[in-house]
Amino acid sequence: MPLAATPKPKRAGPAARPKTRLEPVRDAERTQQAILAAAEAEFAAKGLAGARVDVIAEQAGANKRMLYYYFGSKDDLYLAVLERAYGGMREKERELNLADLSPLDAIRTLVEFKFDYYVAHQSIISLLAGENLTGAKFLKKSRKLRDMQTSLVDVIRRVLAAGEAKGVIRKGLDPLHLYLSISALGYFYFSNAATLSVAFGRQLLSEEERNDRRAHCVDVILSYVTPR
Amino acid sequence: MPLAATPKPKRAGPAARPKTRLEPVRDAERTQQAILAAAEAEFAAKGLAGARVDVIAEQAGANKRMLYYYFGSKDDLYLAVLERAYGGMREKERELNLADLSPLDAIRTLVEFKFDYYVAHQSIISLLAGENLTGAKFLKKSRKLRDMQTSLVDVIRRVLAAGEAKGVIRKGLDPLHLYLSISALGYFYFSNAATLSVAFGRQLLSEEERNDRRAHCVDVILSYVTPR
């Protein structure tokens, strides 16, 4: 008597799978990276609560058990993803070397960098949004990230000071608020693209729109920092 | 044709049980409002996936069943919350009557309104963030909200034109991008307060900081729109 149903096959591979089936992997590093990548996509798309461990495993082409073997739990995996993504961004910021540029170029570069980074790493937006929804519960928990505190504000402070000295930058600007505004202008456009597109009945993320927006952001910030 | 049963005598039990549990209300309107309020808090705090129907019911002081009675499903309730919150904001925007103010006052008023609205309605930030995480799935689904498309950009366009004519506003500004930037400056500060507070090891939402931020936002935008 034939059996009714077997558990839904995960990979629609060849029926009587031959000995080598894309490599039986057995490569710790690669498996972990595959899991991290799949997890980042899933967490970014659905948030921590909405993400499904099964989906991550499937997308990573790994057995669900491996996920626990390497990362301990869903929460721990989420933390690993967050640390990688957030740490990556902080690292790139540190590599900017704004101090080597003229003050106005430094500001412009920073604005453009922020904007471009979001273009290239959309998932960081979702991860950050998710984190903020829970009051940064995991960010707070991560020793790694807490120790990574940005020094960018100090860099900006020095840039502003140099600009003031040269008379190319307005006096009395607060480097933290400036940094927040630079971040805000880029972040919001991407983080809220979906609802804004509905609100304005217009596809905001087309390449053309994006270029307009980038130029606008630079314009706003430079207008602000330039003395009258 | 003979009928089955005669009405059974009711109320065999004790005449009146003690009035515990703050009255079972029995007021449709009030119950619905209580559910909506509790749901807004829960959805804002945990997101759609993370929110718990039981918690909403309990917080509303209502039986879980009533939630389904009035709203049909968790998703539908979420939509109702979203419509109320989002619609409320749009309505207040419409009531601003910016056209009655001088151009620069109108811009300043708008910046301050946006900022203050987020202060007074923190949950709209979380709801919007949640919506954007799912690609505005529910906002798109809501006929109510899709029909509510903001006309604020048109108002801004007229304000800008009037300002240009008077020479108090720079030429060639894009009203949509200006609106986005105004929104961004306020929104980001609140939406990302949690992660930013960790990143800068500093409590960003204190009243003092908030007032600074508000002034800064006005400053940035007015610097941008003012002709050189």
Next chain:
Amino acid sequence: MPLAATPKPKRAGPAARPKTRLEPVRDAERTQQAILAAAEAEFAAKGLAGARVDVIAEQAGANKRMLYYYFGSKDDLYLAVLERAYGGMREKERELNLADLSPLDAIRTLVEFKFDYYVAHQSIISLLAGENLTGAKFLKKSRKLRDMQTSLVDVIRRVLAAGEAKGVIRKGLDPLHLYLSISALGYFYFSNAATLSVAFGRQLLSEEERNDRRAHCVDVILSYVTPR
């Protein structure tokens, strides 16, 4: 602020229902009959477990509370439906007066009656099928129905005796088994029409098929009772 959703409107009647809305009924007898009719349809279609009290009330155009007012419970309502349907059939059988006919005419009449009754009262089939699935739980419980025990077998016994005496009916026939076979031939065709239609890829209940089947049933039974 407009309320989100109101409980799904049951009757899509006029928007601002005028004072008279089809009669506010207030007629006990009519309400009860409407409930019984709606309940019969629902129970026949879905069975006792599958039937929904809300659906019955809605179909009857009555408030759900009325259903409990008149019938006590879902089970009691089901019993009332069963008693009415089953009792109706037994009553019609009693009115057949087979004894007034010639023996062979009596048999033929009975076969045709059984068949035709099922045509006209499809729901009795479903109700009986449902009852049998639960081991006749409710039929057993009904004093009314237990006292209604058929005397039809006795009538058949006398018909067979008369026929034997005249030599037009085979000797030694068992009236109970004959009755069962007569019932079976008609009942099965209707009770299993759905699965049979699938099994034979052919719509069995068309009027033409039904007439063929009716003639066949008569043929089978008369062949059986006729002496060789």
Next chain:
Amino acid sequence: MPLAATPKPKRAGPAARPKTRLEPVRDAERTQQAILAAAEAEFAAKGLAGARVDVIAEQAGANKRMLYYYFGSKDDLYLAVLERAYGGMREKERELNLADLSPLDAIRTLVEFKFDYYVAHQSIISLLAGENLTGAKFLKKSRKLRDMQTSLVDVIRRVLAAGEAKGVIRKGLDPLHLYLSISALGYFYFSNAATLSVAFGRQLLSEEERNDRRAHCVDVILSYVTPR
């Protein structure tokens, strides 16, 4: 890129817990069969709507989750049960090889087979009854069963033709109607035993009664097919 966690040490607890609960099996095939068997009993006894998933799991000695693991949903499990039961019956019919018997023996064998099959597989009766109550909703949905269309009617057609040729079977009989009547005589007796037992105040399913009934069915059909 640094990796998050190293595999946590497992098995901190006591080495081996006592083997209660009849072994957790861990045999996919056996678990599935156990679930199918328990499900068949539960669905036959209560119908699809009345059946309880918890009961099935418990009777199968399996975790409720496994039921979904292997079969997807209650409906899918029901379908699997139906396919197995219905398919099993069709298979046995196919194995009858009626063509190898003399025409009258073939007919007699078929009547007896149908009757005996219902005796041995009472649940098929309930399952069919349930299916018919819903208009064969699931039977229709099953590709497996739709492709299993009985060829038995063709076999009967050939038997009748052979019998006619030999003069031992009456001319002009319809094989489909004959098959329906053969099925009906057996099926009805079992499907309606519960209500009939009440109606006649007599236990119909005793072994003695059953043997009488079996002989009666053969008698009715043979009387019908035999030429006068």
Next chain:
DNA sequence: GATGAATGAGTGTTCATTCAT
């Protein structure tokens, strides 16, 4: 290192039924 089988505590949802008017 890797896998399929198994689990228990929820989670959203449904339903018959009762309360207050």
Next chain:
DNA sequence: AATGAATGAACACTCATTCAT
């Protein structure tokens, strides 16, 4: 006689996680 609001006990189903191999 009639009704809308309210309830609690299930119910099907899901999910992160662990066991045995």
